Amino acid sequence: MNKYDTLKLENQLCFPLYAASREVVRKYKPSLDKIDLTYTQYITMMVLWEREEVTSKELGSLLFLDSGTLTPVLKKLEEKGLLTRSRQASDERNLLVSITEAGKALRDEALFVPEGMAGCLTLSPEEAAALYRLLYHILGKQV
């Protein structure tokens, strides 16, 4: 035991978290390429498939992304014709994001994405549930 042990890679919890996150996002890539979305764009669309209309602020808090990150993502998705951006009449500071028909249509194509990932993570249902709980704990949302 020496004083530098806390600086060893193998003693870090953050490092495997960081690496695993990138690893899994990388695994999504081939499926997401087929529908021409990045991972960030994909989770954004997930919210819109549930909500149809949402403010940028709400999106940010759902996805844990700040507005500086979200702005270019939303502009890109607007370019693709999957959503529209407008200002909320009641408070023009708020950006209102609305899904388009093309955006709704993409949902059916996107069904293949979780299908393709199913075999990728070799965790048992119990392990997956435990991991899920621990991760939301870190995110400050006890489940």
Place this chain on the structure above:
Amino acid sequence: MNKYDTLKLENQLCFPLYAASREVVRKYKPSLDKIDLTYTQYITMMVLWEREEVTSKELGSLLFLDSGTLTPVLKKLEEKGLLTRSRQASDERNLLVSITEAGKALRDEALFVPEGMAGCLTLSPEEAAALYRLLYHILGKQV
């Protein structure tokens, strides 16, 4: 139960993994700012504090980073005077990365980083160990 359930954000395991990773890296930032390192630079230095000399290739496999990501990181650390980059005589394709005295000296300052993070993650030792194991499982390295 409808066919779109697999596309709900709350049913994803990848999403909290992605979000938690960014969340924790964000928590490191204030500590890392004090020693003028990004998180990626920090984990790179961690390897060099253990090894002193390592090829770029080995670094990549230890950190799960590819050379395209590593090249700018190593150049930046060289600029800061924390390491030197040279070619391996036996095979000039290999980039040899060596820590400098300044790099070694930084280790003592870096001790404050894990100290500062200690209170940030409110996981019990058992939970931390479980998470650690699950993450390395995803990384394909059973522990």
Place this chain on the structure above:
DNA sequence: TTAAATTGAATTTAGTACAATTAATCACCA
């Protein structure tokens, strides 16, 4: 000994993150 295949790093291009700025709204009090 040379051509083809492989390996490793660097470059290019795109995406993501943070800090600083700008615009809109709100709250307070004269």
Place this chain on the structure above:
DNA sequence: TGGTGATTAATTGTACTAAATTCAATTTAA
């Protein structure tokens, strides 16, 4: 009621990270 300062939300600028492509060195096979 109207104005001033504080707050909130998004955007912009800059830096970092990631993936795909390119280029150079090496190895292998003919």
